[in-house]
Amino acid sequence: MSMLESIIESVETEHRKRPFGRVRMIRLTLGALAAAEAESLRFCFAIIAEGSVAEGARLDIDTVRGEGWCADCAASVALTERYAPCPVCGGARLRLTAGDELQLTEIEVE
Amino acid sequence: MCAICGCGGGDHAHSHGVGDHSHALATPPYASSDHSHAPSIEFGAGLAAVHIPGWSPARTIRIERAILSKNDAIAEINRLRLRAADVFALNFVSSPGSGKTSLLVRTITDILSRRPIAVIEGDQQTSLDADRIRRAGAPAVQLNTGNGCHLDAHMVAQSLDELSLIPGSLLFIENVGNLVCPAAFDLGEAHKVVVLSVTEGEDKPFKYPNMFAAADLMLLNKTDLLPHVEFDMQACAEAARRVNPTIDILPVSARTGAGLGAFYDWIEARRLSHSTAPPGIEPLDRRMSP
Numbered sequence: 001m002s003m004l005e006s007i008i009e010s011v012e013t014e015h016r017k018r019p020f021g022r023v024r025m026i027r028l029t030l031g032a033l034a035a036a037e038a039e040s041l042r043f044c045f046a047i048i049a050e051g052s053v054a055e056g057a058r059l060d061i062d063t064v065r066g067e068g069w070c071a072d073c074a075a076s077v078a079l080t081e082r083y084a085p086c087p088v089c090g091g092a093r094l095r096l097t098a099g100d101e102l103q104l105t106e107i108e109v110e
Numbered sequence: 111m112c113a114i115c116g117c118g119g120g121d122h123a124h125s126h127g128v129g130d131h132s133h134a135l136a137t138p139p140y141a142s143s144d145h146s147h148a149p150s151i152e153f154g155a156g157l158a159a160v161h162i163p164g165w166s167p168a169r170t171i172r173i174e175r176a177i178l179s180k181n182d183a184i185a186e187i188n189r190l191r192l193r194a195a196d197v198f199a200l201n202f203v204s205s206p207g208s209g210k211t212s213l214l215v216r217t218i219t220d221i222l223s224r225r226p227i228a229v230i231e232g233d234q235q236t237s238l239d240a241d242r243i244r245r246a247g248a249p250a251v252q253l254n255t256g257n258g259c260h261l262d263a264h265m266v267a268q269s270l271d272e273l274s275l276i277p278g279s280l281l282f283i284e285n286v287g288n289l290v291c292p293a294a295f296d297l298g299e300a301h302k303v304v305v306l307s308v309t310e311g312e313d314k315p316f317k318y319p320n321m322f323a324a325a326d327l328m329l330l331n332k333t334d335l336l337p338h339v340e341f342d343m344q345a346c347a348e349a350a351r352r353v354n355p356t357i358d359i360l361p362v363s364a365r366t367g368a369g370l371g372a373f374y375d376w377i378e379a380r381r382l383s384h385s386t387a388p389p390g391i392e393p394l395d396r397r398m399s400p
Contacts, residue, residue: 002262002295003177010175024168028177035294035320036177083319083353092355106172 003036004048007104015053020109023057027106031099033066033082057107066099181295184263188270188298195275197228198381199283201299203321205314206287208307209331211239213364214282218246220367221374226279230269232261232286239284249273260291263298280377289318300384301326308332308339312346319353327358327376334363 011023030038038061045059066079072091079087079099086094176182192199202210211231218227229250231240240252251269253261266283273281283299285292293302304325306314309332315322322328328350330343347359358376362369 002181002258002260006177006180009180010173010177014171014173018171020169020171035291081319083323085352102177104173104175104177106170106174108168108170110168 003102004041004044008049008052008054010104011054011107012052014107022110023054023107024110025058025060025108026054026104027060027062027108029062029064029101029103029105031064031066031101033079033096033099034102036102038063062105064098064101067097068094068099069097070094178294181263184267185296185298188263188267189300191270192275192281192298192300193385196277196385197275197279197281198377198384199281199297199299200377201283201285201292201297201302202305203285203289203292203302203325204287204305204307205289205310208287208305208310209364210284210287210305211242213305213329213331213362214284215242215246216364216367216370217282217374218243218248220370222247226276228273228276228279228281230261230266230273230281230283232265232284234258234286255286259286259288260295261285261297262295266297280381289314289321293318293320293324301380303327303329305329305331306346308336308341308343312342313349315346315349315353322350322357323354325354325357326380327360329373330359330361331364333361333368334366 007026007028011026028041030036030041041061042059049055049057066082068077068079068086069075070077070086070089070091071093072089073086075088076097077086077088077094079094079096082096082100085092188199202214204210214229218229221227227248229240229243229248230253231237231243231250232253232255233239234256235254237252237254240250243250251272253265253269255261255265261283275281283297285297289304302321302325304321304327306328308330311317315328330346336343343361350357350359360369360372360376362373364370
């Protein structure tokens with residue numbers, strides 16, 4: 001909920017900077033391992049956007065798959081969980097390199 | 111030639127009205143003087159007089175901003191403000207019913223004479239917890255989040271205005287009972303402390319990894335109940351270390367006071383290293399946590 005409020009606040013800030021009409025689309029980049037679920041964002045969006053400049057906008061969510069760099073394999077590995085050991089070698093020296101994105105990418109306005 | 115119906119135009123007069131057939135396009139270039147078109151919507155009125163289905167004058171604005179950047183910016187201001195006032199803040203997170211408030215009440219009772227303590231109490235509603243804290247002798251601000259499931263940095267910033275920040279004091283922030291959302295919201299605290307009671311499952315760190323990864327200390331509370339419940343302390347500690355290899359773990363009982371001395375020592379040690387560390391440098395794992 002606060003994430004959506006923060007998104008709409010950013011859109012409103014943008015609106016104050018350079019006024020536009022209706023917002024048609026809001027695009028987010030969301031990592032598969034980020035602390036937010038695309039489905040619940042979609043579910044709550046219309047309710048939160050009501051009465052704001054973003055009312056009626058479409059929410060487009062680009063999902064980024066989880067990826068980590070394993071120091072033992074010296075390779076990039078696909079990750080489906082956070083804080084888990086390397087799915088290839090089982091080692092713990094794993095650094096998340098993609099999949100925790102939580103970003104407002106762009107908006108399309110009239 | 112009439113561009114709409116393809117007839118010869120000039121040599122006969124006709125109407126594209128209701129009785130005949132109607133056109134959506136009726137801009138001046140197509141409507142010759144002897145035609146009468148019914149009023150229509152001007153889709154092709156743009157400069158090129160064309161209409162592409164699904165397209166209308168719109169533009170895209172690139173923003174590329176982290177969604178939580180605003181919270182994080184306010185949290186950083188809170189952190190600097192607390193640091194400048196020499197106040198050591200801990201953010202207590204847990205599921206509902208783990209004994210956070212009892213733990214804070216006990217802690218206040220035990221160490222308030224040595225060190226001033228203030229408390230920010232987060233709940234959905236009621237001021238019951240703040241009342242308990244005040245009865246224990248510490249000033250408390252109750253923050254009711256309404257439908258919110260966590261505290262955010264802005265709420266804490268407002269609470270700081272309400273409290274007098276005494277140099278050398280501790281600030282305990284009791285977050286809303288929830289093991290999910292509070293993990294993502296930095297409040298400006300020095301450390302997150304996750305409280306897990308032995309009446310819960312020892313696999314909680316696996317089920318809610320974000321929270322255990324974001325915390326620097328796990329307190330295993332209600333150890334006085336261990337004889338009555340099936341709770342594997344070792345398995346729980348291993349689970350917590352799997353998601354966070356550097357987490358400190360202390361077994362305590364807010365009811366009997368067992369283990370609390372070690373917790374008070376932990377607070378003092380961390381307070382010291384926090385106030386002497388160069389400002390603006392946070393542990394890398396906190397920066398990378400969600």
